[in-house]
Amino acid sequence: MQASVLREDNLSWGLGFGVPCICMILSLLLFLLGIPTYRYKIKRHEKKPFVRIGHAFVAAIRNWCATTPVVAIEEEVSETDCLHSPRCLSLFIADDIEEAKAAVRLIPIWTSSLVFAIAIAQCPTFFTVQGKTMDRTLVPGFKIPAASLQALTSITILVFIPIYDRIFVPIARTFTGEPTGITMLQRIGTGIFLSAICMLVAAVIETERLEIAKINGLVDEPNATVPKSMWWLVPQYMLLGAADVFTRVGLQEFFYDQISNELKSVGVALYLSVFGVGNFLSSILVSIVEKAIEGGSLSDNLNQGHLNYFYCLLVGVVVVGLGPFPIIAKSCFYGSSRNST
Structure with missing residues (x-):
């Protein structure tokens, strides 16, 4: 991963994406070679x-x-x-x-969760582009690759999960009486709300970055380094990690829990499809915005692209998507666990 990041920054994005692609193909071939040794059971009389x-x-x-x-x-x-x-x-x-x-009862939650997937799709894209324009000097002579900043989200997840399980859940349990502290739907909704806060913080930081670029006369210099430390991006990466702990884990548990044992694979597929469709919708949204602005691109020259306005748009999208979430949760019956019935 680190080698891929360095290739993206110093050589080309094509090579940077090509190396992981080749590794994935080799992994798939290795998986296929092991098929004769796998243990599986064919259910001849059961419909798919x-x-x-x-x-x-x-x-x-x-x-x-x-x-x-x-x-x-x-x-x-x-x-x-x-x-x-x-x-x-x-x-x-x-x-x-x-x-x-x-399965049909899961569709409203699936649809509402797409706004979260759209928001977190900005982490490997525009967050990285932001970091690339900022001062990433860690020590004299060494700069942190912009894409490596995504590790902050993973670190936040690793730190926050035990805090959630050992501190948040016991405290919440005393107030709610729920064994898990809060319900799965409340956990998902909390994460979606945190993703909106994340986009709002990102908009504020980007506004400040644009102001510094303007003061230093860097508006027309897309490759110039804005004299603002990359560490200002830490809050938005950490908020995204906290949102992941709530929503991503909550969605996985929810879709797996609400489907019968015979259809667990369908539940997992629905969970994963949230992020696939969300990334696709994010791309469509970016294309629409880029066609509407004069410059034609948000990322070619970030100092002219007004990325802060795009982040504000995402805040609105997440809030609109989150609005009907409590109504959906109340109107659709979701049992505590289908496995126990």
Whole structure:
């Protein structure tokens, strides 16, 4: 990682991204070579998760169109009768529908969490560009690579997780009565709120950086170093790390908890897709903003790009996304744990 960062700063971004790409390809090949030695079990008579959910929606449509509900069960069926009874099919369809309903109930939380993913997408992009324009001298003759500043987020996560588990949770438990201190949804919402604070702090720091660049006559010099220490970026990196501890961990627990044991992979996929789609939406948002500004780019010349306005826009996006979050949490029923039922 460190070697990749140095190549990005001193040689080219293409080489910097190329080295990790080659490593990932080699890792994938190594993983594939190990397939003959893996232990796995083939369930021949069990439908795949997406097939089961698809059948549930088909059954729901048929049930809506039919005069007699397909999944109506008016009497109990014994296990011996169930194997050969058409009503047994109704039981299986009912189970599939319950699983489909559990997956659908996750969509509002999935959608609301996209604003968090959009916010944290700025860490490896604009945060790094900010750092590249600032004074990164650690000791005379050595500058910290701009991309290495992302380590501050990881360090914050490592430090904050034990604080959260050992200090925050016991204190919160005395007030809420929740075994986990706060619920998973409250944890997710807190992290989204912290991401808004992070963007606000980033906007304030960027405004100060732009003012210093203007005072020193560096507005038209995109490659010049603004005489402002990179350490001013530490608060926004740390806030992003704290937000990660709340929202990223909360989302992973939530999506894994609310899906039945047979569909755990779907829950994990939904969790990961939040950040994939969020990064994609972030790119779209940047493209829209760049087309709307005169310069045509936010990062070609950061001293003219008014990145602080973009951060303020992100604050608004996160706040708008967070607004309906409590309503969604109250209107959709989420059990404490599906595994215990």
